[in-house]
Amino acid sequence: MDDRLHAFAAALGAILALPVFTSWGQAVSLGLLLVLGLVAAYFYQHRADAADALALDVQPLLPGEARWLVSRDGLVLDSCTHEDETGIASGWAVGHPIAAWAPPGTPEAEHYRRAIEDRLAATFEARYLDAEKLERVARVALQPRSDGTVYCESWDVTGYVRRAEAAEDRATTAEGRVDRLMRYASEEAERLFNDNAAPPAGRSAP
Numbered sequence: 001m002d003d004r005l006h007a008f009a010a011a012l013g014a015i016l017a018l019p020v021f022t023s024w025g026q027a028v029s030l031g032l033l034l035v036l037g038l039v040a041a042y043f044y045q046h047r048a049d050a051a052d053a054l055a056l057d058v059q060p061l062l063p064g065e066a067r068w069l070v071s072r073d074g075l076v077l078d079s080c081t082h083e084d085e086t087g088i089a090s091g092w093a094v095g096h097p098i099a100a101w102a103p104p105g106t107p108e109a110e111h112y113r114r115a116i117e118d119r120l121a122a123t124f125e126a127r128y129l130d131a132e133k134l135e136r137v138a139r140v141a142l143q144p145r146s147d148g149t150v151y152c153e154s155w156d157v158t159g160y161v162r163r164a165e166a167a168e169d170r171a172t173t174a175e176g177r178v179d180r181l182m183r184y185a186s187e188e189a190e191r192l193f194n195d196n197a198a199p200p201a202g203r204s205a206p
Contacts, residue, residue: 064156066138072148074098074116085156101128108140115142115150125157137161 061067061082068079076093083089093101102108111122122142130136138154145151 062155066154068093068152070098070112070116070150070152072116074112077149111140111142112150115144119144125161126154 061080063082064085066079066081069077071077074097076096076098078091079093080090081088081092098112099109102112107124108126111124114120115122121144124140126138126140128136128138135158136156137158139157140152140154143151143153
């Protein structure tokens with residue numbers, strides 16, 4: 001930035017010295033051209049910086065994280081993954097339609113359609129088979145961007161989902177045991193009540 005200021009000061013000094021050799025009108029014209037050039041350079045650099053900030057690999061991927069970018073027409077423009085975790089190289093999906101992983105008619109496809117066409121953000125779970133043919137669960141977030149693309153990010157939540165499912169199974173099993181125990185207790189209480197209400201043998205009820 002200091003180099004730019006020095007260059008600007010040098011150019012301004014040269015323009016101010018121009019009237020010694022030429023007219024003020026020409027000096028002002030050159031000054032305006034210089035200002036327009038600097039403004040154009042600023043916006044060009046700002047746009048480049050903004051594009052770099054939106055790159056998928058600006059921030060390191062967390063374990064189990066993946067990112068990809070989908071265009072207005074549903075094509076994958078870029079992708080960034082952990083190859084050592086998934087066996088999939090970054091950029092492998094580029095140029096392919098997102099429908100290859102979210103077939104039409106599926107809930108995932110509807111989420112992508114709403115993000116692309118309706119510009120609505122979405123978060124959902126997706127299940128898939130990894131390289132070892134084991135089912136994995138990913139939490140996927142879709143975020144429409146101002147340029148018409150959709151920024152996508154996912155996190156592996158398989159461990160969390162498995163623990164939640166196991167806890168639910170244990171709760172269901174415990175609930176079933178409690179129901180059976182309550183039925184048994186109710187039947188036993190009814191039997192004891194009937195036994196106590198019945199008259200002793202050889203005696204009739206009054």
